[in-house]
Each structure stands twice: as C-alpha cells, then as structure tokens.
Amino acid sequence: MKQISAIIEQLDTTLAGEWPDTAGIRQFSYSLQKQPDTGLLEWLSAQPCYPKFYWQQRDGNEEAAVCGDAYAFGDTAQAQAFIREHQDVPDLHIWGLNAFNGADSSAFAANALFLPRIELCRQGSRYWLRCTLFSARSLREEARRTRLFLRSLVVSQALPPITSRVLQHQHLPAQPQWNQLITRALNCIEAQQFDKVVLARKTTLTLSQPLNACAFLAASRAVNHHCYHFMLAFTPQQAFLGSSPERLFLRNHDELYTEALAGTVANDPDDFKAQQLGDWLLNDGKNQRENLLVVDDICQRLQGGAQSLDIMPAEILRLRKVQHLRRSIHGELTDSDDAGCLQRLQPTAAVAGLPRQAAREFIAEFEPFDREWYAGSAGYISAEQAEFTVALRSAAVKGHHLELYAGAGIVAGSDAAQEWQEIENKAAGLRTLLEEHYTPAVQAG
Ligand SMILES: C=C(O[C@@H]1C=C(C(=O)O)C=C[C@H]1O)C(=O)O
Numbered sequence: 001m002k003q004i005s006a007i008i009e010q011l012d013t014t015l016a017g018e019w020p021d022t023a024g025i026r027q028f029s030y031s032l033q034k035q036p037d038t039g040l041l042e043w044l045s046a047q048p049c050y051p052k053f054y055w056q057q058r059d060g061n062e063e064a065a066v067c068g069d070a071y072a073f074g075d076t077a078q079a080q081a082f083i084r085e086h087q088d089v090p091d092l093h094i095w096g097l098n099a100f101n102g103a104d105s106s107a108f109a110a111n112a113l114f115l116p117r118i119e120l121c122r123q124g125s126r127y128w129l130r131c132t133l134f135s136a137r138s139l140r141e142e143a144r145r146t147r148l149f150l151r152s153l154v155v156s157q158a159l160p161p162i163t164s165r166v167l168q169h170q171h172l173p174a175q176p177q178w179n180q181l182i183t184r185a186l187n188c189i190e191a192q193q194f195d196k197v198v199l200a201r202k203t204t205l206t207l208s209q210p211l212n213a214c215a216f217l218a219a220s221r222a223v224n225h226h227c228y229h230f231m232l233a234f235t236p237q238q239a240f241l242g243s244s245p246e247r248l249f250l251r252n253h254d255e256l257y258t259e260a261l262a263g264t265v266a267n268d269p270d271d272f273k274a275q276q277l278g279d280w281l282l283n284d285g286k287n288q289r290e291n292l293l294v295v296d297d298i299c300q301r302l303q304g305g306a307q308s309l310d311i312m313p314a315e316i317l318r319l320r321k322v323q324h325l326r327r328s329i330h331g332e333l334t335d336s337d338d339a340g341c342l343q344r345l346q347p348t349a350a351v352a353g354l355p356r357q358a359a360r361e362f363i364a365e366f367e368p369f370d371r372e373w374y375a376g377s378a379g380y381i382s383a384e385q386a387e388f389t390v391a392l393r394s395a396a397v398k399g400h401h402l403e404l405y406a407g408a409g410i411v412a413g414s415d416a417a418q419e420w421q422e423i424e425n426k427a428a429g430l431r432t433l434l435e436e437h438y439t440p441a442v443q444a445g
C-alpha cells in the first residue's frame, strides 16, 4: 500500500515540527487517492500494535481498521464526555466493546473503548486515513510517541491460511445440564417470575495451533452475509470477534434505529425449503412471542428517551445457518446521548430476557460461565453518529483455544432439545469455518 506509506511519511514530517509542551488534541485526516492494494483487514492483521479493532457495517458499505490507543476509556459516559469536550475536533471516533454485564460486573472489564492513534476507514469506495494525538500533559511528548508508533507500522500482507485443526471440544453446559437449565427456566416462567430468559452455551475448542483472528474473521466475512463483522485484538494471542446479524442501535444525529431480532429457524441451502421454513417461522406462536417480548422491552426501555416509535412488520432475515424474525424500530431521540442509548438498550430482551432484571439475575445465578464480551456490544460513538452491533455469533480467541458462544430465548412453549439444536445452528456460523478452511500445516524436514 504505497499510498498509505506516502501519507505516513507526510505525517512524520508534520509531527517532526514544533509542538507545544502543553495538553492538547490534534487530528489529521487524509484521503487515499485510490483503493488500497489489499483490504483493511489484511492491513490491520499485519500491524504489530495493540489494541486493534476492526468493524464492518452489515450492509458492507462502512469499514474501519483502527489501532494503537491515543486514549482508553473506562466507560461509555466517559467516552461521550470526551467527545463533547472536544467538539472542535469534529471527527473523533471512539471504538470498541462493551461487556454484557457492563458496570454491574465486578470480575470482568466493563468496556474496552479507545480513541485510536490510527484509523483506516472506508465508506463505499472512498478511503481515508486519520491520525489522532491526545495528551493531558504534553503534545510535544505525544508527537514524539506518535512518530515512534508510525514507524512501527508495516506494509500490508495477504492473510495466512487457517491451519488450526479442532482436537477436541467441550460444551458448558453439556446437553444434560442444558436440559435441566431449561426446565428450571420454564418453571420460573410458569411461576411468573419472568416471561423470557436467554440462556447461552460456551463451547471451548482445543486447536492444534493458535488461530489467526484476522484470518478467521475474513473467512467468516466471506460467507456470513448480512452481518456486522467485528474484532478486538488485545494481544497477538487474545482476541474477541464475531459476525452478528443484530443491530443494538444506530444513531444519526437524533434519529434512532434499533430492532427486535428474535425467533429462529434453520436455514436450508435450497431456496424453496428455506422459504417454507421462513413461512413456518412467521406463523409460529412461540417464536412470535419471543420476538414481541423484545419489542415490548425496547419500547419500555426507550420511554422518556425517544418519541414517535415506529415498529415495522415482522420480516424474515435469512442467514447462512439460521433464519430470524426481525422487527425494525425507528424513533426520534430527545437527546443525542449514546451512553444513554447503551444504558437503555443493552442488554435487550433478545439476549437477556424480560423483565430485564429478573432475567439477568437468573443468568447470573444459573448460567455456568461468565459471558464476558459475548452478548455485549461492538461499535463506535462519534458526535454525528454512533452504531453498535450486539456481540453475538462470536468467539474469544485465546491461544490454542477458541471459545464459541451461542444462546437462545426461552419462553413458555420452549423445548430443551429444539433450543439445543437452535444454539448448535447459531454456533455453526463460525464453527464450520474451521472445517471448511482447514489447510494442513506443511511439515518441516
Ligand atoms: C442469543 C443469541 O441470539 C439471539 C436469540 C435469538 C433466538 O433465541 O431466537 C435470535 C437472535 C438473537 O437475538 C445468540 O446468537 O447467541
């Protein structure tokens, strides 16, 4: 990517100039003359700087590869305050993840949100590179650090093939414990403790070799269409990634777009069979209930924060392994407050349950693992716009292990065996990539 190198050289010259020894923030933005030689994910994969974050919007039109932290934030309120404080820098974007439990969890980080040093972005066929400097003490120092950072950037390379083989897997809960868990949940629903709870499974795959997170995400992106693709790499061996169909929210100025995505049936490669399954889904009482409880939850949560909510009729979203019921929701925000939107909407009843608190307590008590980033959110905030996807169809890469997550909404009428099949289908979106893309490692000697 010549053009990127040329921009970085130009930046280096700028940063070599005179800088004040005081607090400050600066941003430089450059358009790329033409499309880079490799994709953004390839570029990001090559960079040796952490954290790095990748995000692609589900219509495929917006993409960002960002790395290095000019500043890291403890929570979204702090991130939002930072953007408001620096309104003279109009294009500040803060990227990253929010954990499922957010601030309620004592054991796990609530957020991983950061203002990157470098952002390589695409909108349609337009590409640009942004560099941001921030220091609460000395911009001069920060310019020096940024120059060192820029020198560590390398040219893009093709992604390596996936050579990891699955040696073994372990489900948590295993199927017998899942059945018990569903019975317990159904008893609580019957006793009217809650109407819906979403229960999940973590599957730990032991791999023959550590997985390259960018290569794995690229493999997913190539086949899992109509999804947001996201990845946060913390270190070379540790990342969280996924290909999720679900929007938590998109805010554009004061317009809010969200959705109830819940209710699932298998997909079929045959169009006719897929359509029959979809028709069944549209008319199935249990799945409709599952979806409508999410609509109720979202409407309740937005009370006082958004007006004139429009709820679209249910439609079928057909994915590679599953199909879902979706109702899109649009509203006008009373205040363009992203931290507030996150607080209100995360987690919706699509991933927690209804009422939210009772469902969360059930999950905390009986689900046999910590969700960490799973079912939280991934995306960005900025002054003009913010968007987060619900971090589903996701996995944590931890060296030789890959932890796959999948959950299902339990409502009156749920059947344990069917819900197990549903989570198998959801997990297959990522899991099958290891079989389809397996290339044996070349033996030395
Ligand atoms: C919880 C997950 O998915 C959610 C649950 C769904 C359901 O139970 O029908 C459908 C879509 C998602 O809102 C997951 O993929 O892990």
Ligand SMILES: [Mg+2]
Binding pocket: 262, 263, 264, 290, 408, 409, 422
């Ligand atoms: Mg379901």
